[in-house]
Amino acid sequence: MHGAEGVTAVYFLPGPRPAIIETAPATSLTRVLAGLSAAGVSDLDWIVLTHIHLDHAGAAGHLAQRFPRARVVVRAEGAPHLVDPSRLWASAARLYPDMDGLWGSMLPVPPDRIDVVSSDGVVADLGDGRRLEAVYTPGHARHHMALFEPGSGDLFTGDAAGVFLEEVGAVHPATPPPEFDLEASLESLRRMQALGAKRAFPTHFGLSALEPDQLFDEAAASLRRAVALAEEVVVAGGGVPEIGGRLREEELAALPRLLEDTALADRLGQTTSYELNASGIARYLSKRKAG
Numbered sequence: 001m002h003g004a005e006g007v008t009a010v011y012f013l014p015g016p017r018p019a020i021i022e023t024a025p026a027t028s029l030t031r032v033l034a035g036l037s038a039a040g041v042s043d044l045d046w047i048v049l050t051h052i053h054l055d056h057a058g059a060a061g062h063l064a065q066r067f068p069r070a071r072v073v074v075r076a077e078g079a080p081h082l083v084d085p086s087r088l089w090a091s092a093a094r095l096y097p098d099m100d101g102l103w104g105s106m107l108p109v110p111p112d113r114i115d116v117v118s119s120d121g122v123v124a125d126l127g128d129g130r131r132l133e134a135v136y137t138p139g140h141a142r143h144h145m146a147l148f149e150p151g152s153g154d155l156f157t158g159d160a161a162g163v164f165l166e167e168v169g170a171v172h173p174a175t176p177p178p179e180f181d182l183e184a185s186l187e188s189l190r191r192m193q194a195l196g197a198k199r200a201f202p203t204h205f206g207l208s209a210l211e212p213d214q215l216f217d218e219a220a221a222s223l224r225r226a227v228a229l230a231e232e233v234v235v236a237g238g239g240v241p242e243i244g245g246r247l248r249e250e251e252l253a254a255l256p257r258l259l260e261d262t263a264l265a266d267r268l269g270q271t272t273s274y275e276l277n278a279s280g281i282a283r284y285l286s287k288r289k290a291g
C-alpha cells in the first residue's frame with residue numbers, strides 16, 4: 001500500500017467457496033489481482049470486510065465488478081457507504097490532502113451484491129464444513145467486526161487489536177477519528193479473547209508473532225497508555241499536535257529501532273499516523289467529557 005510492502009493485508013481463504021477478507025485500497029488493486037491470480041483464483045464467493053475504512057475496503061467495488069459471483073459481506077452500519085461512497089470519501093478528504101494519489105477511486109457496490117451483517121454468527125460458508133463467523137468488535141470504528149474461522153481457530157482482527165508489525169515487535173494502537181472509543185475497544189478485545197483463537201491475523205500486518213492472548217493484552221495496554229498520555233497533555237492545555245508529539249516520543253523511547261530504521265518507521269506510519277491517532281483520542285476525550 002502507498003508503495004510500501006507489508007502494510008495492509010488482503011487475506012485469501014481457499015476452498016470450494018473461496019473468500020477474501022479485506023480488499024486494500026484501489027491503488028493496490030494490481031497487486032491484489034496478481035496475488036489472487038498466482039493463487040489460481042478465477043472467481044470468489046465472498047469479499048468480507050472488517051470495516052469500511054479506505055485502506056481495508058477501498059477496492060470493494062472494483063473487486064465486486066471483477067468477481068461477479070462474490071457476495072460482499074459488511075456490518076449493517078457500513079453497508080450504505082459501500083452503496084454510495086461519497087460521504088465516506090468526503091470525510092476521509094478532511095484527513096488526507098491527496099485522496100486520488102493515496103486511495104485511487106472508490107466504486108459503488110450494487111446493493112443486491114451486499115450481505116448486511118447485524119448480529120454475530122456465520123456470515124460466509126467456505127465449503128467443506130468450514131465457515132466464517134462475525135464477531136462484533138466496535139471501538140476502532142462503530143461498524144467494525146472481526147472474522148473467526150472456528151475450524152482452524154484463525155481470527156482475523158481487522159484493526160480491533162491494533163497494528164502489529166513483526167519487525168516492530170510491539171502493538172501500535174489504531175485510534176482514528178471520528179469513532180474511536182476506548183471502552184468499546186477494550187470490551188471488543190475481551191470478546192475476541194473469549195473465543196480462544198489459535199492464531200490472530202491483524203490486517204496490519206500478517207499472522208501475529210504474538211499468541212492471541214498476548215496480542216489482546218498488549219493491545220489493551222497500548223490503548224490505555226495512549227489515552228492516559230493524551231489526558232495528561234489535555235490537562236496541561238495541549239491539543240492534537242501536542243498529543244501526537246507525545247505519542248510519537250513515547251513510542252520512539254520504547255522502540256529505539258524506529259529511529260534507526262526510517263523505512264520501518266514510515267511503514268508503521270502508513271498504517272496509522274501519530275497525528276491521526278491523536279485526533280481520534282482527542283475527539284473521544286471531548287465526547288466523554290461532554291457525556
Ligand SMILES: [Zn+2]
Nearest residue numbers: 051053140159
Ligand atoms: Zn480502520
